[in-house]
Amino acid sequence: MVDQDQQPAIELRGLTRRFGERAALNNVTVQVPTGTTLAVLGRNGAGKSTLLRILATLLRPHGGEVSVLGERLPQRAHVVRSRVGLLGHEPLLYRDLSGRENLHYHAQLHCVAPERVERLIEAVGMGKRADDPVRALSRGMVQRLAVCRAVLHEPAVLLLDEPRANLDPAAVELIEPLIGSGNGHTRVLTSHDPGAAIEDADLVLGLRDGKAAFVRQPGEVGAQQLRELYG
Amino acid sequence: MRATFAVLAKDLRLELRTFETLPAMVLFSLSTFVIFHFALGRSAVGGQLAAGILTVTLLFAALLGAGRLFVAEREQGGFDAFLLAPVDRTSLLAAKAAAMFLFLALLEVVAVPAFGVLLLGPALGPRLPGLIAVLALADLALAVIGTLVSAIAIHTRARDMISPIIGLPLLLPALIASARAAAPVFSVHGSGAPPGKWLLILALYDVVFALIAYAVFDFLLED
Amino acid sequence: MTSYGRGLRGLSVATIATITVALALVFFYAPLDANQGFIQKIFYIHVPLAIVALCGFVVGGLLAIAHLRTGDRKWDLRSYVAIHMALIFGVGGLITGSIWAKASWGHWWVWSDPTLVSFLIVMLLFATYQPLRFSIEDPERQARYASVFAIVAGAFVPLNFIAVRMAQGVVHPRVLTLTGGRLPGSMGLTFAVSLLGIALLYATLWNYEIAAKRARMQLRRLRRAALGDDAAGALGRSAAPS
Structure with a gap:
């Protein structure tokens, strides 16, 4: 599992984040070794999205230690930013621009060559619709473009909030090479379907009211643990 | 710089697609000239009164435009997208202020001739360079303060009201200076050159608030 | 255990004593103004109120x-109370200024006085501080945005005075333009003591409000710790730091 001399890709020690008086995350500790997948489970409002947003440098931690790829957050956020990719609930695409224009805009912000945009558009099968405004696309197509956006700068860490939402099985096939477990990414993912997430994971973090209910190997997460989380 | 141009190009492209901001600012200004005509009961104005009407109209049109400046970022995830990129935060301020400045300049290309035709007594032609100098400095103030206030207001509940109530008093010194500077331009008598003292005040105001906006803008983005 | 309002008693006594002395000087020591008579004495309240509010x-x-x-919210609390108190003093300054204007020029408001006009503009700007805070729900964002506003508006104060003063000729009441070295000695002394008194009053009220707010926050924290999150009840929307 964790190599003694190799640093984990993501390391949380006592991470706490408050919104006003409410603690969205309370003293969460977990380590994610490089190249593995952490599945985060929990009900709505348990703190899953907050955790992803902290790792993506969009939210500042209020307590505890967070490091991503050996860099402390929030101090070294500018370094982390170029190496993580976030696929959240929102596609982060302008509705009145085309998919291609949106991706080229992000490519400029991330200093990515324009050719990569074209390759990604082909890879997710959006070649024919890439010049339509995003508002005219189906949710599945928007999600495919959002995946392209998230992996545009070839991040080492992928933060995936329900990545397969709105996608039919054929589309899942298309995005799998980009965000699947096969190509050495360290991944943190959440899913509305705990079964699928556990299957996809090397480690499972159960969150309940912002606290870590358990951190277990996928094989050790049974019906009882899930009842604990969702019951 | 790269990020500033990327955001600016994106904003201009969005405006070309939606025509949400600039046409509204132009129409608003033209309507306001008509309103002034009837409210004042005058067919032609000059001097300080003309300068006041023009600057007040541009001020309100600017606040109208500033209100739209961050709406797409807020509603379509533009803030998150920008914050995820490894770029300097202040490039967003620079890009938005530049977009605002361009909108104002384009607005004036239409609104100033319209003002000359509809309301202005004295001929404008020979005195145009002086007016352009005043408007350029005034636009800078409107762009910087408009962007800053809009960025403050965008995350508030009553953003449509917060933006003007903060922006108006904050822009008052700039309004005073530009109205006073433009008055000789619209006068029949005198050289028509805007007084250097007021241009200086306006430039000072631009520099001070540009620096302040640069210093504080980061704190409006972090969460 | 934190003790609230340490040193407040001494400050309060000093404030009361100074204001008493100031009032005694105003009514019994300072000479009557040759042109304006008794009403001119409002100067000793009006000007210190305005100066303290601006500061x-x-x-x-x-x-x-x-x-x-620092990112430490205690500074936001201090900044909030400073502005909140300055607003109250500023309203006092506007009202006394208006009374003085009515008495000496016959109008409640005069546009020809640049100091009065700049002061009104500053008040209009800072009057938006509370609505701005109130319309941001997340307490941290509220604190951050309010601080950004306070910095911008604080820098605005001197710039605004320069612009307005240049826009109008300096037509100010006789006494006020004399502020400083050219005041007759007895008037100068009275003015200085009045200014000190009002400044002390500001400092005392500032300290009282900080102490009260901190006590309330501490009480809430203790309730939450002792009785659980629900016992404290939901935090109401507020413009004040919480």
Whole structure:
């Protein structure tokens, strides 16, 4: 599992984040070794999205230690930013621009060559619709473009909030090479379907009211643990 | 710089697609000239009164435009997208202020001739360079303060009201200076050159608030 | 255990004593103004109120810088109270100024006085501080945005005075333009003591409000710790730091 001399890709020690008086995350500790997948489970409002947003440098931690790829957050956020990719609930695409224009805009912000945009558009099968405004696309197509956006700068860490939402099985096939477990990414993912997430994971973090209910190997997460989380 | 141009190009492209901001600012200004005509009961104005009407109209049109400046970022995830990129935060301020400045300049290309035709007594032609100098400095103030206030207001509940109530008093010194500077331009008598003292005040105001906006803008983005 | 309002008693006594002396000087020592008569004595209240309010606004901006630099919310509380108190003093300054204007020029408001006009503009700007805070729900964002506002508005104060003063000729009441070295000695002394008294009053009220707010926050924390999160009840929307 964790190599003694190799640093984990993501390391949380006592991470706490408050919104006003409410603690969205309370003293969460977990380590994610490089190249593995952490599945985060929990009900709505348990703190899953907050955790992803902290790792993506969009939210500042209020307590505890967070490091991503050996860099402390929030101090070294500018370094982390170029190496993580976030696929959240929102596609982060302008509705009145085309998919291609949106991706080229992000490519400029991330200093990515324009050719990569074209390759990604082909890879997710959006070649024919890439010049339509995003508002005219189906949710599945928007999600495919959002995946392209998230992996545009070839991040080492992928933060995936329900990545397969709105996608039919054929589309899942298309995005799998980009965000699947096969190509050495360290991944943190959440899913509305705990079964699928556990299957996809090397480690499972159960969150309940912002606290870590358990951190277990996928094989050790049974019906009882899930009842604990969702019951 | 790269990020500033990327955001600016994106904003201009969005405006070309939606025509949400600039046409509204132009129409608003033209309507306001008509309103002034009837409210004042005058067919032609000059001097300080003309300068006041023009600057007040541009001020309100600017606040109208500033209100739209961050709406797409807020509603379509533009803030998150920008914050995820490894770029300097202040490039967003620079890009938005530049977009605002361009909108104002384009607005004036239409609104100033319209003002000359509809309301202005004295001929404008020979005195145009002086007016352009005043408007350029005034636009800078409107762009910087408009962007800053809009960025403050965008995350508030009553953003449509917060933006003007903060922006108006904050822009008052700039309004005073530009109205006073433009008055000789619209006068029949005198050289028509805007007084250097007021241009200086306006430039000072631009520099001070540009620096302040640069210093504080980061704190409006972090969460 | 934190003790609230340490040193407040001494400050309060000093304030009361200074204001008493100031009032005694105003009524029994300072000479009657040759042109304006008795009403001119409002000068000893009006000008200190306005000066202290303006300083309070600027201090609020400086405290806001400390908040943004350290990220410590106690600075936001201090900045908030500084601006909040300055607003109250400022309203007092506007009202006394208006009374003075009515008495000496016959109008409640005069546009020809640049100091009065600039002061009104500053008040209009800072009057938006509370609505701005109130319309941001997340307490942290509220604190941060309020600090940004306080810094911008604090820097606005001097710039605004320069612009307005240049826009109008200096037509100010006889006494006020004399502020400083050219005041007759007895008037100067009375004015200085009045200014000190009002400044002390500001400092005392500032300390009282900080102490009250901190006590309330502490009480809430203790309730939550002792009785659980629900016992404290939901935090109401507020413009004040919480």
